[in-house]
Structure formats: structure tokens, C-alpha cells
Amino acid sequence: MKKNKVNSLYIHIPFCESICDYCDFTKLQYFRIFAIPYLKRLKEELEVVASNKEVKTIYVGGGTPTSLDDDLFLELLQMIKPYTTKVQEYTFECNPESLSLNKVKMMKSNGVNRISIGVESTDDKILKSINRHHTFNDVKNAVTLLKENGIDNINLDLILGLPNVSEKMLEKDIKNILSLNPNHISCYSLTVHEHTVFFLNEILPPTEEFAYEAYKKVDEILKKNGYLHYEVSNWAKPGYQSEHNLTYWRNEEYYGVGLGASGYIDDTRYKNTTNLNEYLKGNNEKETEIVGLKDLEEYQIMLNLRTIEGLDLTLFKNLFNKDLYKNKKEAIDSYVRSGHLLLENNKIIPTFEGMMILDKIVLDFID
Ligand code: SF4
Numbered sequence: 001m002k003k004n005k006v007n008s009l010y011i012h013i014p015f016c017e018s019i020c021d022y023c024d025f026t027k028l029q030y031f032r033i034f035a036i037p038y039l040k041r042l043k044e045e046l047e048v049v050a051s052n053k054e055v056k057t058i059y060v061g062g063g064t065p066t067s068l069d070d071d072l073f074l075e076l077l078q079m080i081k082p083y084t085t086k087v088q089e090y091t092f093e094c095n096p097e098s099l100s101l102n103k104v105k106m107m108k109s110n111g112v113n114r115i116s117i118g119v120e121s122t123d124d125k126i127l128k129s130i131n132r133h134h135t136f137n138d139v140k141n142a143v144t145l146l147k148e149n150g151i152d153n154i155n156l157d158l159i160l161g162l163p164n165v166s167e168k169m170l171e172k173d174i175k176n177i178l179s180l181n182p183n184h185i186s187c188y189s190l191t192v193h194e195h196t197v198f199f200l201n202e203i204l205p206p207t208e209e210f211a212y213e214a215y216k217k218v219d220e221i222l223k224k225n226g227y228l229h230y231e232v233s234n235w236a237k238p239g240y241q242s243e244h245n246l247t248y249w250r251n252e253e254y255y256g257v258g259l260g261a262s263g264y265i266d267d268t269r270y271k272n273t274t275n276l277n278e279y280l281k282g283n284n285e286k287e288t289e290i291v292g293l294k295d296l297e298e299y300q301i302m303l304n305l306r307t308i309e310g311l312d313l314t315l316f317k318n319l320f321n322k323d324l325y326k327n328k329k330e331a332i333d334s335y336v337r338s339g340h341l342l343l344e345n346n347k348i349i350p351t352f353e354g355m356m357i358l359d360k361i362v363l364d365f366i367d
Pocket of ligand 1: 015016018019020023024025027062063064095118
């Protein structure tokens with residue numbers, strides 16, 4: 001199948017100043033002696049993997065990229081520089097406590113134009129209880145610092161369903177987040193993964209009912225304030241949807257480099273090793289999945305239905321030579337009648353209610 005060239009690049013920096021109790025990402029405590037060889041190895045990988053230097057989106061995530069010392073942070077930015085000639089959206093993930101004026105200036109002068117901040121909760125007691133080392137005041141200061149230095153495209157992340165967060169506290173969280181006027185807000189429902197402190201402490205994830213009510217509350221408030229619910233867990237002011245993340249949901253290919261990073265190139269989805277020693281030695285044993293036509297079709301359904309761009313039936317027919325509407329007419333019509341899906345301009349678009357039961361809908365659409 002003829003493919004577009006790869007237009008998005010994800011770079012993983014696995015270091016954090018401290019480890020949060022719920023975290024299941026590929027991350028390690030920051031030590032300079034590990035970060036130095038890591039950046040060297042990352043540069044080598046980047047040069048081999050990312051053959052198209054003219055990518056449109058770059059996302060540097062983690063871990064906490066801003067946990068690097070200033071000289072190493074600059075080294076990272078300089079390593080990425082050759083890939084920024086055509087970049088439209090260039091995001092760095094930051095934690096409020098490690099975002100200094102110096103780092104903001106370095107990012108600004110190297111073309112970074114979007115920042116994603118892990119806020120998670122705006123209640124200082126809750127933050128402390130999950131081993132986050134910032135306060136809501138740090139978040140306010142970080143946002144001010146960014147805006148004063150010319151980076152005003154900001155995403156703030158919240159976690160829904162943390163222990164001891166009542167509905168009233170959730171409303172307060174949203175109100176606090178809105179007071180900072182970000183362009184983009186992500187809200188993820190807590191999942192409790194094995195090997196996390198939450199798991200060991202037998203913390204339970206929110207029930208489906210709780211998660212549904214929390215998303216509904218968030219959606220109500222954010223909609224009233226002009227945000228568009230464009231993906232299951234993401235809201236944006238019009239025009240500020242994350243182009244990088246839309247690459248994933250459009251089922252398009254992207255480069256992924258760094259410890260534990262995932263990528264999708266040449267019909268193959270892969271995940272890098274999560275073993276730092278092996279990665280540093282250059283033994284990047286990847287898990288790979290060759291995406292055949294059938295898998296591609298399933299990914300297309302599963303990912304496209306996450307956003308309000310929806311699943312384009314004309315495109316689907318061109319790609320797979322299949323009339324999905326004809327094949328799944330009964331299911332589609334039934335979800336349209338129940339208000340879970342819309343059928344507009346030959347596209348299937350999930351409503352809020354549809355996004356809340358997406359797994360079920362997807363199963364009904366896959367043979
Ligand atoms: S800062 Fe982010 S990546 Fe690091 S431990 Fe906390 S949640 Fe995980």
C-alpha cells in the first residue's frame with residue numbers, strides 16, 4: 001500500500017527527579033552518569049531511525065525531559081535541531097518543579113512551541129499523597145514563566161479517579177485548571193498497573209460508573225468554556241488539537257526513539273527495549289508487530305473512532321476495498337439511533353456517549 005512519508009517523531013527521555021506512586025511509564029530516577037551515555041546512544045538511534053528530517057511534529061516525552069541538567073538539556077535540543085526545519089508542532093513534556101527560566105529560554109530559542117505539563121491534581125495534599133513533588137502554585141508559576149517567554153500553547157494533564165478525590169474536588173481541579181487558560185487539557189482515568197506503589201498498596205482504580213460521571217462533569221464544564229472534546233481524553237480550544245497525537249489516532253506512521261519508545265515505520269509497529277543497560281550497549285531488542293492488511297484495518301477502526309474526525313468510510317473503502325457501512329449496517333444504525341455515533345458526510349463520528357463505550361463499539365465493527 002502506498003504510504004505517506006513519516007511526518008512525526010517521538011523522543012523518550014526516561015529520567016524523573018522522583019517516581020510517582022501510580023506511574024507505569026518507562027522511567028528511572030535521574031542520575032547524570034546515566035543521562036550522559038543515554039543522550040549519546042539516543043543521538044545514534046535518532047540518526048539511524050529518523051530518515052526523514054523534515055517531520056511536521058516532534059514530541060519529547062518521558063519520564064521528565066526537563067529533569068536533565070541544563071547542559072544536557074541543551075545537548076538534547078541541539079540533537080533534535082536538524083529535524084526542526086519543517087516542524088509545525090514541537091512539544092516538550094515538563095514537570096512544574098523542573099521548569100526553570102533557563103530551560104524555557106533554551107526551548108524557545110530552539111523552536112519548541114508547545115509544552116505539556118503534568119499537573120495531575122490541583123490539591124497539594126493529594127499531590128503529596130501520590131509522591132508528586134510540586135504544588136499547584138508551582139504549576140501557576142510555570143505557566144506564567146512560559147507565557148512571559150513567548151510559549152503560550154500549553155497542555156495541562158489531570159488524572160481522574162485518584163484516591164480521596166471527591167466530586168467537589170474534581171470541580172475545583174477543573175476550575176483551577178481553567179483559571180490558567182490553557183489551550184489544551186488532557187484528563188486520563190487512573191489505571192492501577194502491576195509493579196506500581198498503588199498496586200502494592202491495593203489502591204483500586206475508579207469504577208466504570210465513577211469514571212463515566214467524572215468525564216461527564218469535566219466535559220460539561222470544559223464545553224461551557226469553549227473547549228472541544230476532540231478525543232476520548234482530550235479537550236482543546238478550536239485549532240489547538242494536538243497534531244502529534246492526531247498522527248497516532250489517524251493511524252499514520254511515526255518514528256519513536258529512546259528507551260521503551262514505540263514507533264510505527266514501514267508497516268511495522270515496534271517497541272524499544274526497556275532495559276537501560278541493553279539500550280546503552282546498543283542492544284535494542286525491539287518487540288515488533290508487522291501490520292498486515294487485516295491489522296491495519298482493525299487499527300484504522302480502533303484509532304479513528306477515538307476522535308471527532310471519525311472514521312472516514314470513503315477512505316476506508318479506498319484503503320481496504322470494503323464497504324464498512326454495508327457490512328456493519330445493523331450495528332452502525334443501531335449506535336446512531338442510540339446516540340453513540342453520528343453518521344455525517346460518510347464519516348462515523350463518536351459522540352461523548354460513544355467515546356465512553358468505545359471498546360464495545362470497536363468490537364462490533366471488527367470481523
Ligand atoms: S513524573 Fe511522569 S514519568 Fe516520572 S514517575 Fe511521575 S508520572 Fe512517571
